[in-house]
Amino acid sequence: MESAYKFTEYRYRFLKETKNIFSANSRTTAKLPERVPRDGGLSKTEQNFLESIRNDAVRRKETIKDIILKCSATSFDVYIDEIKRLSWENSKLREELRRKDHMMDKKGKMEKTQERIISQKNEQIRKISQEVEKTRSELKKVKTGVNKEIDQPNKSKKGRSLTNRRKRExxxxxxxxxxxxxxxxxxxxxxxxxxxxxxxxxxxxxxxxxxxxxxxxxxxxxxxxxxxxxxxxxxxxxxxxxxxxxxxxxxxxxxxxxxxxxxxxxxxxxxxxxxxxxxxxxxxx
Known part of the structure; x- marks a missing residue:
């Protein structure tokens, strides 16, 4: 019932617009000094289509009413096919957008995961660097202490022997x-x-x-x-x-x-x- 209603509505609008076009053309034609060419800028193929339609209509002795109603029905079928095509293209576009959104989300998650891994690696490197720096500092202190001991004036053998004797005693x-x-x-x-x-x-x-x-x-x-x-x-x-x-x-x-x-x-x-x-x-x- 819904399709019949849509077709009925479409036919009503088609006839109304056709009447308005013919009425407008009849008024403007009287004012124009020159006549518009009958072909209306149609291609040769389109002209052949119109000639074939005219011959069929004359042979069948169809009235103007029958011709216009058939044009309305054919136009509605074309309209429905075009709507289906546009709907299919629209669904494809939506599917492509969803796929790209999914890929973007996946890419965003991967980037976040990589950032987290890089952050963890940087933290590990920072801790290791701190340990290395701490060890280096301790080694430097030990080296400084050894150098100080080397730089101290050497005691005489007599003084060392007296000190050792005191320790032994x-x-x-x-x-x-x-x-x-x-x-x-x-x-x-x-x-x-x-x-x-x-x-x-x-x-x-x-x-x-x-x-x-x-x-x-x-x-x-x-x-x-x-x-x-x-x-x-x-x-x-x-x-x-x-x-x-x-x-x-x-x-x-x-x-x-x-x-x-x-x-x-x-x-x-x-x-x-x-x-x-x-x-x-x-x-x-």
Missing amino acids: EILEIPVLPENTSNDQQAKEARDIFFYDIPKYWSEDDVRTNLMKIGTVYRLQIRGQYKYKTVKAKISLNENFEKTFSDGHFGICISKNFIRWYDAKLGQHIRLHETTATNFQNGVH
Whole structure:
């Protein structure tokens, strides 16, 4: 019903406009001195179309009314086809616009993702640069400190030897057990022994604990060296270690460390001589 109504409306408008055109042409024609050419600027093909239509209308003896109504119907069909074509082109244009909008949105999202990735990379680079700069600054400080130490005036050998002697003479004395020898036979038999080559990383407790493995310790005197410690201990050796000491062995193994020991009554020169002789006998060079 909707299409019939549209066709009816279109036919009404077509007839109305046609009447107005003919009426206008009839009025203007009387005023014009020259007559408009009958062909109206039509091409040869269009003129052939009109001639064919005229012949058909004469042969069928169709009236003006029939001719105009057929023209109206044909014009409406052309109009409908043109509307369909325009609608199809419009839908294609809309689809193309949607596709381009989708691509633009996708491109925008990709650009945002790339910007976020670049921002993260820049942040990582900034942190790494800060770490590198911090490390460089620390190295520069260390280098400056080393240069300052090198630039300081060198002390004389005499001054260094005096300083080292003072350092060696700093002895830490640690009483372990009370030295009450009146009623303690073991305390009476205790002797002073020097222990050399004790690891520097041994604490005072470590020294006391490890020496108590070989006997009863009454007193300790600890002196730090460069890599080792020297300990003078008043100690009552256990039976096995007493025999080892009496047999003249110049060292023992304590906690997997070889430690030299000597009677404190011997002088330093005698201790060095015994060490050299023992090393020669054992093939130690």
